[in-house]
Amino acid sequence: MRxxxxxxxxxxxxxxLAAAGEGPVKGERLAEAQDIxxxxxEHILLELKHQxxxxxxRGAKGGYWLARPxxxxxxxxxxxxxxxxxxxxxxxxxxxxxxxxxxxxxREVWVAVRASLRSVLENVTLADLVSGQLPTIVEELTAxxxxxxxxxxxxxxxxxxx
Amino acid sequence: MRxxxxxxxxxxxxxxLAAAGEGPVKGERLAEAQDIxxxxxEHILLELKHQxxxxxxRGAKGGYWLARPxxxxxxxxxxxxxxxxxxxxxxxxxxxxxxxxxxxxxREVWVAVRASLRSVLENVTLADLVSGQLPTIVEELTAxxxxxxxxxxxxxxxxxxx
DNA sequence: GCACTCCTGACCAAGAAGGTCAGGAAAGTC
DNA sequence: GACTTTCCTGACCTTCTTGGTCAGGAGTGC
Numbered sequence: 001m002r003x004x005x006x007x008x009x010x011x012x013x014x015x016x017l018a019a020a021g022e023g024p025v026k027g028e029r030l031a032e033a034q035d036i037x038x039x040x041x042e043h044i045l046l047e048l049k050h051q052x053x054x055x056x057x058r059g060a061k062g063g064y065w066l067a068r069p070x071x072x073x074x075x076x077x078x079x080x081x082x083x084x085x086x087x088x089x090x091x092x093x094x095x096x097x098x099x100x101x102x103x104x105x106x107r108e109v110w111v112a113v114r115a116s117l118r119s120v121l122e123n124v125t126l127a128d129l130v131s132g133q134l135p136t137i138v139e140e141l142t143a144x145x146x147x148x149x150x151x152x153x154x155x156x157x158x159x160x161x162x
Numbered sequence: 163m164r165x166x167x168x169x170x171x172x173x174x175x176x177x178x179l180a181a182a183g184e185g186p187v188k189g190e191r192l193a194e195a196q197d198i199x200x201x202x203x204e205h206i207l208l209e210l211k212h213q214x215x216x217x218x219x220r221g222a223k224g225g226y227w228l229a230r231p232x233x234x235x236x237x238x239x240x241x242x243x244x245x246x247x248x249x250x251x252x253x254x255x256x257x258x259x260x261x262x263x264x265x266x267x268x269r270e271v272w273v274a275v276r277a278s279l280r281s282v283l284e285n286v287t288l289a290d291l292v293s294g295q296l297p298t299i300v301e302e303l304t305a306x307x308x309x310x311x312x313x314x315x316x317x318x319x320x321x322x323x324x
Numbered sequence: 325g326c327a328c329t330c331c332t333g334a335c336c337a338a339g340a341a342g343g344t345c346a347g348g349a350a351a352g353t354c
Numbered sequence: 355g356a357c358t359t360t361c362c363t364g365a366c367c368t369t370c371t372t373g374g375t376c377a378g379g380a381g382t383g384c
Contacts, residue, residue, distance in 0.1 A: 001163055001164070001165065001241075001245070001248050001249050001250075001279065002163070002247075002249070002250045002251070002252075002253065003163070003249070003250070003251040003252070003272065003275075004252070005252045008251055008252055008268075011265075011268060012261070012265040012268065015264045015265050015268070016263075016264055016265070018264075019263075019264040033262075033263060033264075034262070034263070034265060035262070075271060076313075079163075080313070083163070085164075085312070086163050087163050087164070087165070088163075088164045088165070089164070089165040089170055090164075090165070090166070090167045090170055091164065093312050095310045095311070095312075099174070100195075100196070100197070101178075101181075101195060101196070102177045102178055102180075102181040102195075102291070102292055103173075103174045103177050103178070103196060103291070104294075105290075105291045105294055105296060106170075106173060106174065106177070106291060108296060108300060108304050109237060109282065109283075109286055109291070109296070109300060110165065111303075111304050111309055111310060112282050112296075112299070112300040112303040112304050112309070113165075113279065113282050113283065114309070115303040115304065115306070115309040116278040116279065116281060116282050116303055117163060117275065117278065117279065118313075119278060119303075120271065120274050120275050120278050121271075121275070124271055128267075129264070129265070129267045129268060129271070130264055132266075132267050134267060134270060134271070134274075137274070138270060138271060138274040141273075141274040141277040141278055141281075142270050142273050142274050142277065144277070147273055147274070147276070147277040148257045148273060149257070150247070150255050150257075151238075151242070151280075
C-alpha cells in the first residue's frame with residue numbers, strides 16, 4: 001500500500017502545471033520547481049501525455065500544459081495514468097477475486113478499501129491543491145490528531161513509521 | 163497501492179485460525195483450506211508469530227493459534243505485521259514529507275489517504291470476517307454499485323481493471 | 325540551418341515479490 | 355530412547371518493479 005516515487009512526482013508535476021495556468025512549461029522548470037530528476041521526469045510526462053492528462057509541444061517556446069482545466073483533473077486521474085489501477089489485490093481487481101470458506105467476506109473488505117481510497121483521490125483536484133482549499137472529506141480525515149501519527153506497536157513500525 | 167499476495171495470505175490464514183477457535187491448527191490444514199503454498203505460508207506464519215499476532219507449538223498435536231481473541235485482532239494488525247506501514251509515500255510516512263511551493267498541500271492528501279485506509283482496516287476484526295457481520299463503515303462503502311466496478315477510461319484500466 | 329525542447333528506446337543496479345529446498349529443533353508417542 | 359510430527363530458519367532462486375541514466379532522433383520556431 002505504498003505510493004511510488006513515480007506517482008508522487010507525477011502529481012507534483014501536474015500541480016505545477018496547474019499553477020502555471022495557460023502557457024507551456026518546460027520540463028526543466030518542472031524538474032527544478034519540484035526537485036525531480038529531469039530525465040526520469042520526462043518519461044513520466046510522456047506517460048501523462050499518452051494517457052491524455054497533459055499535452056506538449058517541442059522546440060523553442062515548447063513545453064507541457066494540462067489537457068483539461070485544473071479543476072477537472074483529479075489526483076486519481078494522475079495516479080492511475082502512471083501506476084494503473086489504484087487498489088489491486090494480487091494484481092487483480094478486488095471484485096474479481098474468489099475467496100472460499102471463512103475468507104469469503106474478505107472480498108467486501110478489499111472493495112471497501114478501494115472505495116475509501118477513491119473517496120479521497122477522486123475528490124481532490126489539481127485546482128484544489130493549488131488554491132490550498134481541500135475538499136471537506138480531506139479536512140475531516142486530517143482533523144483528528146491521530147491521523148498525523150504513525151501507529152505504534154511492532155518494532156517494524158517504530159523503525160519505519162506508518 | 164496494491165495488496166501483496168503475502169498480505170492476502172496472512173489475513174486468510176488468520177481468519178482460518180479465528181474460525182477454528184481454541185485448539186492449535188496445523189500449517190498444512192491452513193494451507194489446504196485457503197489454497198496457499200505451504201512452504202511460503204510457513205514463512206508468513208513465522209512473521210505473524212514474531213509480531214505477536216499468533217502463537218505456535220511444535221510436534222504432534224502442535225500447530226498455530228491466535229495470540230488474542232479474534233474480536234481484538236484487526237486486518238490492519240495482520241497486514242502491518244507482514245507488510246509494515248500501511249500507507250507510505252516513497253518509503254516515508256506521509257506526515258514526514260516536506261513538499262515545496264505548489265505541492266505543499268499534497269502532504270495533507272496523503273495523510274487523508276492513510277486515514278481513510280485505517281478507517282477500514284482498523285475497524286474490521288477477524289471475528290467480523292468469520293461471522294459475516296462487517297462493520298457499518300464497510301457496509302456503507304460497498305453499498306454503492308460503483309464500488310464494485312472497475313473505473314473506465316484509459317486503456318490500461320480496461321486491460322488491468324481497477 | 326540552427327537552437328531548443330520534447331520523444332523514445334536501451335540499458336542498468338538494487339530491491340521486492342513469490343516462491344522452493346534442505347535441514348534443524350522442540351514436542352509428543354510408544 | 356527412538357521415532358514421528360510439526361514448527362523454525364536460513365539459503366537460494368527467478369521474475370518483476372523501481373528509480374533511475376544515456377544516447378540519439380524528431381518536431382518547432384526563428
